[in-house]
Amino acid sequence: MQETSGEMQGNQRILVVDDEFHVRTTIVTLLEKHGHCADRFENADAALAVFLERGADLVLTDVKMPGMDWSELLGRIRAVDPDIPVMLMTAYSDKNLTLNALKMGVYDFILKPFDPDYLLASVSKALKYRHLCRSEKDHKANLEKAVADKTRELQEIHGRLVLSEKMAAIGLLSAGVAHEINNPLSFVSSNLVSMDRHVRRLTEFVDRQTTLIASHCNTDVIEELEQFRRTRKIDYIVEDMHDIVAESLEGAERIKKIVASLKGFSRKDENILVEANLNDLIESTLTIVWNEIKYVATLNKELGDIPAIKCYPSQLSQVIMNLLVNAAHAFDKGPGTITIRTWADDASVYLEVRDTGCGIGPEHMDKIFTPFFTTKETGKGTGLGLSICYDIIARHNSFIKVESEVGQGSTFTVSLLRSLD
Ligand SMILES: Nc1ncnc2c1ncn2[C@@H]1O[C@H](COP(=O)(O)OP(=O)(O)OP(=O)(O)O)[C@@H](O)[C@H]1O
Numbered sequence: 559m560q561e562t563s564g565e566m567q568g569n570q571r572i573l574v575v576d577d578e579f580h581v582r583t584t585i586v587t588l589l590e591k592h593g594h595c596a597d598r599f600e601n602a603d604a605a606l607a608v609f610l611e612r613g614a615d616l617v618l619t620d621v622k623m624p625g626m627d628w629s630e631l632l633g634r635i636r637a638v639d640p641d642i643p644v645m646l647m648t649a650y651s652d653k654n655l656t657l658n659a660l661k662m663g664v665y666d667f668i669l670k671p672f673d674p675d676y677l678l679a680s681v682s683k684a685l686k687y688r689h690l691c692r693s694e695k696d697h698k699a700n701l702e703k704a705v706a707d708k709t710r711e712l713q714e715i716h717g718r719l720v721l722s723e724k725m726a727a728i729g730l731l732s733a734g735v736a737h738e739i740n741n742p743l744s745f746v747s748s749n750l751v752s753m754d755r756h757v758r759r760l761t762e763f764v765d766r767q768t769t770l771i772a773s774h775c776n777t778d779v780i781e782e783l784e785q786f787r788r789t790r791k792i793d794y795i796v797e798d799m800h801d802i803v804a805e806s807l808e809g810a811e812r813i814k815k816i817v818a819s820l821k822g823f824s825r826k827d828e829n830i831l832v833e834a835n836l837n838d839l840i841e842s843t844l845t846i847v848w849n850e851i852k853y854v855a856t857l858n859k860e861l862g863d864i865p866a867i868k869c870y871p872s873q874l875s876q877v878i879m880n881l882l883v884n885a886a887h888a889f890d891k892g893p894g895t896i897t898i899r900t901w902a903d904d905a906s907v908y909l910e911v912r913d914t915g916c917g918i919g920p921e922h923m924d925k926i927f928t929p930f931f932t933t934k935e936t937g938k939g940t941g942l943g944l945s946i947c948y949d950i951i952a953r954h955n956s957f958i959k960v961e962s963e964v965g966q967g968s969t970f971t972v973s974l975l976r977s978l979d
Pocket residue numbers: 880884885888913915916917918922926927931932933934938939940941942943944945968
């Protein structure tokens with residue numbers, strides 16, 4: 559049972575265990591007189607209970623006590639706190655006991671009747687040792703945390719570098735491919751438009767011819783022509799020709815869009831940094847994408863008081879647009895909310911696009927910025943939107959990051975340096 563509690567002086571706690579009332583009281587009184595905080599116990603079980611509940615920094619224990627003995631107490635305490643110094647108080651000088659205790663890591667011996675000066679000096683030394691152990695542990699933990707933080711940071715930088723290199727390579731490649739595709743695509747498109755016109759004229763001509771034949775020729779000729787028309791499936795062909803041309807024109811339109819996106823990688827048209835305010839770019843982009851958003855989401859605008867920054871404005875508008883369109887496409891289970899937010903600190907201006915949509919599965923997280931990665935059905939997504947964003951933001955020496963939870967939504971945050979010079 560704990561009998562008294564010393565008044566806290568400093569924050570190091572000493573437990574004194576001795577079955578002799580006179581011994582434990584004298585020691586605790588002496589320690590308290592010299593500014594220590596000490597609790598006294600008449601047996602090891604009571605001391606252990608308090609230690610397990612509150613911990614301690616030093617234990618002074620008798621050797622021979624009823625109940626749990628010193629070695630068991632030492633073992634149980636060390637199992638929880640391996641660095642705590644433990645001192646033995648004994649009336650006998652016993653070589654075997656001393657050797658055994660030293661092997662078990664006992665810090666010091668106090669011979670009874672004890673010498674107050676020796677006791678105080680030894681206690682001070684033990685508490686200093688304890689303090690050093692604690693600081694070393696904290697220091698080690700801080701160091702390990704710093705190393706872990708730095709390693710994570712380096713891994714992130716490495717990841718970004720790898721991605722930037724990949725983007726640069728894709729940029730070069732796509733510029734070439736886009737250029738090569740553009741020429742044949744433009745004559746295919748213009749031929750398809752002509753073909754559409756020709757097919758309409760031909761259809762008109764055939765219809766007219768049919769009408770005239772019907773009114774001027776005899777029934778044998780009409781019947782023969784009708785049969786020929788049926789066996790050659792002319793009506794079906796005329797109808798199908800319209801569909802074929804319409805589908806081909808739609809396909810050419812899609813290719814045009816992909817080529818335009820590929821060109822986004824290598825935009826050479828905007829090389830001059832211009833002062834622009836992100837809030838203005840958001841407002842103008844919203845007018846373009848409003849149609850995509852208005853039926854699927856409620857839009858919250860939380861535009862902060864942010865300064866203008868030097869940037870490539872039309873490229874940043876493209877980033878805003880891609881993020882907003884992606885957010886609008888995330889509501890596969892009914893309407894939700896899109897929040898667009900801006901704010902600034904001393905170094906950067908921030909843009910956040912948050913949605914309450916389907917979220918991104920962890921298996922997709924490291925692929926979404928990769929060109930042509932898409933989970934959308936064919937024709938709906940090219941998988942270039944986010945890679946273009948990444949490329950543009952890298953041109954601004956800035957970063958984009960994403961947090962997402964499946965079924966909860968996604969948050970894309972872009973941080974743009976206030977000064978690019
Ligand atoms: N806000 C979002 N919520 C859920 N998934 C998203 C979101 N933004 C991006 N994604 C995922 O990342 C993929 C890649 O996006 P990205 O914008 O690059 O291409 P895309 O939207 O599929 O096609 P597009 O080229 O038309 O933009 C998407 O297909 C989708 O799976």
